[in-house]
Amino acid sequence: MCDRLPVDQIVVLERTFETITSPGDPVLSRIIAAQPAAGLGYQLTEITRAWRTEAPGMTGAGLALALATARSSPRPRPAQVVISGPMSASLPARLTSGVAMDVIRSANGSLLIASFAAHGARGVVAEIGRAVDRGVRVDLLLEESTQAAAAFAALPDKVRVWHRVGTSAVLHAKLVVADRHTAFLGSANLTDRALSDNIELGVVLRDPHVVEPLVDHFRWLLAPENNVMRLG
Template structure:
């Protein structure tokens, strides 16, 4: 056997989020072989950028290098690769909205925003210039509030973005620019969970920006960097900066 199949499994194990990894491993365990249509259905149901082509490459290598290997063996190998990579997660990952390609292992903005919100245990800091058409995000924030996560929303008042979060009531704290900062705009787009993970990019919290527009971003998983970002945002809300006020 060549090294192609192990290399492909290791690469995929490093980048897949836990929920998607669990689903793919379950699918592989149910597959009779590389040509099983259950793999086609799973790939069609998970159209993340690059994932379909990666799974296709794995199936081709499986077919040519070890066709008698059971799907359960690939599932185990994938899980082992993910566990081995868990202690060395890349500090950054690319995120996009709109058209996707197989050129890079890119994740979709809508899905990663949900993942970041779900990863919060104590706090969420979210900034957006505009916000509307985000029922899924509001649902996730309601669930986070139910876990006693403190949620601060930094929103541009001129775009009426706070209206998108009205169903959350007092479960969230809303911040707008102070009246003495009217010459500037709150243009940042951030979703930060605790002090460990942050999504940064061009996408506002709107349905079109999260799914359809051509948007580019990154997700940071370096606690040192994310911690400094969180500290800066807290400073903006404090009395020293006097930049933000409670909405």
Template sequence: MNGRGGAGHAAVPPDHRSLAEVIAGLCSRLPEDRLASWVRVLAHSDGPDDPALEFFTASQTAPGLSGQLAEALRAWRRETPALPGAALALAVCAARAVPRPSPVQPVVSGPVGPSIPTRLTGGVALDIIRSARSSLLIASFAAHGATDAVNEVQEAMDRGVTVDLLLEESTQASSAFRALPQGVRIWHRQGTSSGVFHAKLIAADRHTALVGSANLTDRALTDNIELGVVLRGADAVGPLVDHFRWLIARGSNLMRRA
């Protein structure tokens, strides 16, 4: 038996990933400022047991990140304990410089386990709204509360972003946005079809989108057990935006302005 999927074969735990694999994952996940901070700490360390590295690792508050950094230290000790931090910092910079497809980023609401690095839905939703520079498209079955998200939509409009809100009429979701200026475009499903508008999407321009189960409500963004993913890049986000633009296009007769 080759050991792959055999009845008595134990799965290889994530902690046994190679140092190169862990570094690649961190380079894909960390934003530029956090990556630069990690590289600076690495560059001044003598090895994986440097207290400064332990402190930096323990100080990370993003769900799952401190565990991923700790995994990198363990892989470093296991594979090349004599490798100086400056050499590993150079390897991190080289890995970051290689273009690679943006990974799908998991997003959750509710309890966060240690199995995979995740971000919380509420914070991700705000970040995506803030990132919009020309257009913002939000779809939700229900909407209430979520004051921070509504405020971010207001700020997006203040900086000239065109905002389209595709909402289910039967849930009175549009009332959550009553404070927004008249420039916001609210859309409801046309006609008397038995179906409802059940999609959940936040798309900034054509570069970033959050797709998942969470409505734009306080509980869905924080307390409910919800699951979603963040997509990045025009190849992934563009077709989604095009689909919803088609839904609200005049010729489709599928949705109407509220």
């Protein structure tokens, strides 16, 4: 319930629970019946059932304290949808170009960027350059057969460019990862058309429990002893 409701609504529920004497209080029944959000009445009914069967002697103040504790516990931020191309009113989303640059700006120590193709994308390239200027370590994982590295030729030599070790398979991943906290994954290559005009889809992940294993996997790919990627 804390994951689906805004904080101010949770606080209102906490204050309401403080006035309730027991799970059989008629005030609680009226609150459940008045909930407009789909499924919220059911959730409150289940809470009431557990209250009645597991802790019937607890007051509403105790339930309010439990809810406040759940509300204050750190919770992962939900994934954010990202698109390129036409935007409809049905999907709350952000455009790929702006999100890619935002993620790059958020890096303090490291950037992992992968793309099958790259062309133009001057805004992204400039943002990578600014990240290098503030001391961020940048690793670019690029598909060699598409000559993607040419798009980043203006970046300083300290930017490391990686290609697949000789194989018939290609590097097809597209991602931008800042440090170990934020990852942007999607279908878009780092090209002008993919970042703006093509119909593309992606997500931004800000849960470190999800992002950190992803970073560890790509760092494993870059380790020389694993013979998967080589410096270009």
